[in-house]
Amino acid sequence: MKPVSPPVRLVLLPSPANVSPRVLEAMSLPLIGHLDPSFLEIMDEVQAQLRTLFGTSNPFTLPISATGSAGMEACLVNLLEPGDRIVVGVNGVFGTRMCEVARRAGAEVTAVEAAWGTPLDPAAMIEAIERVKPQVVSFVHAETSTGVCQPVPEISQAARMAGALVVLDCVTSLAGIPLAIDEWGVDAVYSGTQKCLSCPPGLSPVSFSPRALERVAQRKTPVQSWFLDTSLLGSYYGDGTGSGKRAYHHTAPISSIYAIYEGLRIVEEEGMEARAERHRKAASQLIAGLGGLGLVPLVEEDYRLPMLTTVKLPEALHGEAEAKIRTRLLNEYDIEIGAGLGALAGKVWRIGLMGENARGAAVTRVLAALAPEIANV
Numbered sequence: 001m002k003p004v005s006p007p008v009r010l011v012l013l014p015s016p017a018n019v020s021p022r023v024l025e026a027m028s029l030p031l032i033g034h035l036d037p038s039f040l041e042i043m044d045e046v047q048a049q050l051r052t053l054f055g056t057s058n059p060f061t062l063p064i065s066a067t068g069s070a071g072m073e074a075c076l077v078n079l080l081e082p083g084d085r086i087v088v089g090v091n092g093v094f095g096t097r098m099c100e101v102a103r104r105a106g107a108e109v110t111a112v113e114a115a116w117g118t119p120l121d122p123a124a125m126i127e128a129i130e131r132v133k134p135q136v137v138s139f140v141h142a143e144t145s146t147g148v149c150q151p152v153p154e155i156s157q158a159a160r161m162a163g164a165l166v167v168l169d170c171v172t173s174l175a176g177i178p179l180a181i182d183e184w185g186v187d188a189v190y191s192g193t194q195k196c197l198s199c200p201p202g203l204s205p206v207s208f209s210p211r212a213l214e215r216v217a218q219r220k221t222p223v224q225s226w227f228l229d230t231s232l233l234g235s236y237y238g239d240g241t242g243s244g245k246r247a248y249h250h251t252a253p254i255s256s257i258y259a260i261y262e263g264l265r266i267v268e269e270e271g272m273e274a275r276a277e278r279h280r281k282a283a284s285q286l287i288a289g290l291g292g293l294g295l296v297p298l299v300e301e302d303y304r305l306p307m308l309t310t311v312k313l314p315e316a317l318h319g320e321a322e323a324k325i326r327t328r329l330l331n332e333y334d335i336e337i338g339a340g341l342g343a344l345a346g347k348v349w350r351i352g353l354m355g356e357n358a359r360g361a362a363v364t365r366v367l368a369a370l371a372p373e374i375a376n377v
């Protein structure tokens with residue numbers, strides 16, 4: 001085998017994003033055991049800082065050792081038993097995925113759909129919640145397949161009033177938009193590390209409210225996944241006080257925990273408000289520049305994600321033409337941007353400005369690459 005030698009790219013995808021050099025350095029630090037008190041101290045810090053970022057006091061807040069999809073699965077398989085009802089908001093790929101995971105957990109799924117590129121209609125969600133009386137209501141805060149940011153409190157409060165637990169997907173929003181899950185009334189949340197935290201993929205921060213854990217404790221059937229069972233995970237990650245016995249559950253991915261530690265430290269240094277403002281500023285620079293190239297955002301201004309911009313392409317760029325430009329961007333400019341998914345395939349681009357990439361330099365570079373390529377079509 002030759003030494004591994006990936007090209008150096010500007011990764012402006014919906015996922016992942018470039019990793020901070022500080023995070024890469026942290027990952028090369030010496031390995032220690034996962035029950036070593038020094039490592040548990042690092043883990044405690046990670047858990048505490050995740051509480052701050054999620055905006056929660058939930059003791060059960062921890063990084064699951066797998067990507068964001070495992071966080072989704074953890075929330076749904078713990079909170080749903082066969083025959084339970086769930087109302088899922090679906091306005092893109094990840095709401096659709098939630099339905100599939102919930103179905104596999106044996107739940108009766110009611111999907112409340114909204115057009116891709118638009119937010120969920122709270123009135124339609126509330127109507128379904130009152131009609132179905134679900135055990136769980138679940139939706140996506142930052143829908144990466146379309147670039148829509150979903151307002152949370154109206155839906156979550158209606159769900160809670162109806163006695164349902166609220167699950168929220170914050171894979172793309174964590175560390176890019178301030179979150180306040182306790183204030184919003186969210187019971188279970190999951191995220192990922194490869195986006196606004198500027199870490200590699202491979203961990204899924206999750207948080208469960210005491211109410212959610214009580215539901216798990218009252219289950220009549222065991223959680224279908226041994227690996228993601230919250231009652232077993234708690235034996236290693238502890239009760240949030242930093243005290244108590246910690247026992248082996250699975251071998252924690254030590255180097256990935258160093259990575260998220262450093263990623264979280266960078267967020268703390270910058271401050272979440274300043275970081276959110278940096279993301280907003282980069283997005284508005286990008287949108288202004290794309291406007292100059294004749295490209296307009298898919299999503300209405302009030303619901304646009306700051307870390308992911310979806311732009312509509314004129315018909316001349318649909319299909320093969322847009323794919324060719326993305327390929328040229330990759331090969332000639334070392335920049336990767338995202339294609340459209342599902343009904344939007346071939347008709348939009350999705351450009352991520354996440355974490356370290358949410359800066360003017362990245363915006364300037366991608367605009368400078370796109371301008372001649374679009375002019376050449």
Ligand SMILES: Cc1ncc(COP(=O)(O)O)c(C=O)c1O
Nearest residue numbers: 015067068069094142144171192
């Ligand atoms: C909103 C959303 N949810 C879930 C996921 C799944 O995360 P992963 O690909 O890390 O498993 C993603 C990934 O991009 C996402 O954007």
